[in-house]
Amino acid sequence: xxxxxxxxxxxxxxxxxxxxxxxxxxxxxxxxxxxxxxxxxxxxxxxxxxxxxxxxxxxxxxxxxxxxxxxxxxxxxxxxxxxxxxxxxxxxxxxxxxxxxxxxxxxxxxxxxxxxxxxxxxxxxxxxxxxxxxxxxxxxxxxxxxxxxxxxxxxxxxxxxxxxxxxxxxxxxxxxxxxxxxxxxxxxxxxxxxxxxxxxxxxxxxxxxxxxxxxxxxxxxxxxxxxxxxxxxxxxxxxxxxxxxxxxxxxxxxxxxxxxxxxxxxxxxxxxxxxxxxxxx
Amino acid sequence: xxxxxxxxxxxxxxxxxxxxxxxxxxxxxxxxxxxxxxxxxxxxxxxxxxxxxxxxxxxxxxxxxxxxxxxxxxxxxxxxxxxxxxxxxxxxxxxxxxxxxxxxxxxxxxxxxxxxxxxxxxxxxxxxxxxxxxxxxxxxxxxxxxxxxxxxxxxxxxxxxxxxxxxxxxxxxxxxxxxxxxxxxxxxxxxxxxxxxxxxxxxxxxxxxxxxxxxxxxxxxxxxxxxxxxxxxxxxxxxxxxxxxxxxxxxxxxxxxxxxxxxxxxxxxxxxxxxxxxxxx
Numbered sequence: 001x002x003x004x005x006x007x008x009x010x011x012x013x014x015x016x017x018x019x020x021x022x023x024x025x026x027x028x029x030x031x032x033x034x035x036x037x038x039x040x041x042x043x044x045x046x047x048x049x050x051x052x053x054x055x056x057x058x059x060x061x062x063x064x065x066x067x068x069x070x071x072x073x074x075x076x077x078x079x080x081x082x083x084x085x086x087x088x089x090x091x092x093x094x095x096x097x098x099x100x101x102x103x104x105x106x107x108x109x110x111x112x113x114x115x116x117x118x119x120x121x122x123x124x125x126x127x128x129x130x131x132x133x134x135x136x137x138x139x140x141x142x143x144x145x146x147x148x149x150x151x152x153x154x155x156x157x158x159x160x161x162x163x164x165x166x167x168x169x170x171x172x173x174x175x176x177x178x179x180x181x182x183x184x185x186x187x188x189x190x191x192x193x194x195x196x197x198x199x200x201x202x203x204x205x206x207x208x209x210x211x212x213x214x215x216x217x218x219x220x221x222x223x224x225x226x227x228x229x230x231x232x233x234x235x236x237x238x239x240x241x242x243x244x245x246x247x248x249x250x251x252x253x254x255x256x257x258x259x260x261x262x263x264x265x266x267x268x269x270x271x272x273x274x275x276x277x278x279x280x281x
Numbered sequence: 282x283x284x285x286x287x288x289x290x291x292x293x294x295x296x297x298x299x300x301x302x303x304x305x306x307x308x309x310x311x312x313x314x315x316x317x318x319x320x321x322x323x324x325x326x327x328x329x330x331x332x333x334x335x336x337x338x339x340x341x342x343x344x345x346x347x348x349x350x351x352x353x354x355x356x357x358x359x360x361x362x363x364x365x366x367x368x369x370x371x372x373x374x375x376x377x378x379x380x381x382x383x384x385x386x387x388x389x390x391x392x393x394x395x396x397x398x399x400x401x402x403x404x405x406x407x408x409x410x411x412x413x414x415x416x417x418x419x420x421x422x423x424x425x426x427x428x429x430x431x432x433x434x435x436x437x438x439x440x441x442x443x444x445x446x447x448x449x450x451x452x453x454x455x456x457x458x459x460x461x462x463x464x465x466x467x468x469x470x471x472x473x474x475x476x477x478x479x480x481x482x483x484x485x486x487x488x489x490x491x492x493x494x495x496x497x498x499x500x501x502x503x504x505x506x507x508x509x510x511x512x513x514x515x516x517x518x519x520x521x522x523x524x525x526x527x528x529x530x531x532x533x534x535x536x537x538x539x540x541x542x543x544x545x546x547x548x549x550x551x552x553x554x555x556x557x558x559x560x561x562x
Contacts, residue, residue: 133490187525189550204558
């Protein structure tokens, strides 16, 4: 097929590498001429341009910009496309995007490949980035079945595990397992820093080991990503944060009451249920 | 030197392997005959017995039992020892132990080697377990300097990083970087399990990836360890939990108020300060 990719960063660039290796013809669009040149040189795209009109010839377009640019980009893009072109995006929050785009473009289907590395940009693009990773598609009651099956056929070739769900379910699920952990983990670092005895703080920093390293990792990550989660998934994140606080209070209460049996039950529950989320533990 | 080890599990057994390789003569005591036999076979000790009187000949005794047995074990042991023998323990909480033992035995010095593996028992004992890991010694105003320097000389041979601090500082520091993370992480798992839409819960379990895996690891660990932290370090853990809750509320408030600048500042703070705790990130 003829596939367009708008936004040639890690995700767009990696997508292009795999799609080309499956025989698709890939058009790439970036805001920067230098990125277009690199994308061709790296083999991510067949043709590239800073001009959106390049995508007129595409049958499907993947929007791979940062999340804040998805809606304005599609608003501009659709002037260049025949109505039968299928548009999909790769944003990590789905409800606001699906709500904004559905009235503008019938053949739209939201998507979220849950893959990434600590790197970013076209230079970080790699083959097989999506193998074994989840790829969520979020059709609604008004999504044309052909648009869904078209995108699904393509993403299936990436070797990922494809899930379908309503955009609201996606946003609630990623709030629990991705966005909430960032805030929980960041609050841990802030709390430790609040220790006002400088000798104790220094000692804590000297003694911190793998437990602290793992628990604090996502909270010490890219601030822009954390901001984006909070801004675009605000209501679901608040819901999960308030629920989390409720359960944190339960732990505090059990420890205050010296209810060791109750605490043991809770810790047995967490031990036995974690493998349902994380297979390899 | 002639060194006694009481409690031949992972820590006691590993300690014995290293101390023998440095030329010390090691007496081991375990409650079980079979453990004594294994400890000799594995090379952790030179002699072993289920009888504490074996330790009468030791110059220093390391108490390596589970934390709940340290105090009752020392209470029994001291009937067998000449008053010049130095006793030290390896418990992960120090204040209650130091407080209970100091009036009973002058030549006592609390210690905590911060090393371990997911395994336990004498079979899991390994050489060089302590290399590069912190080993905290907690002398008080009444600790004889000779007792401290005797234990310090021995643990320095293990290749660990030795820190000295009051027992209270140790317990506060490990509360921040070890005990608090367990509760924070366990509360995350409990909160996720509270999702009452079974489709969303299933989706969350399917989508959970490295971020959730790392943040939930210590909260899904051994319930007995979590219990022990809470029971023996109750006051410090409650202090850090309450402080943590305060900072969690700060995150919730910023997101409720859509104060994105404030949230960004906090996330920049966590990003820039995490490396002070975790060197290799």
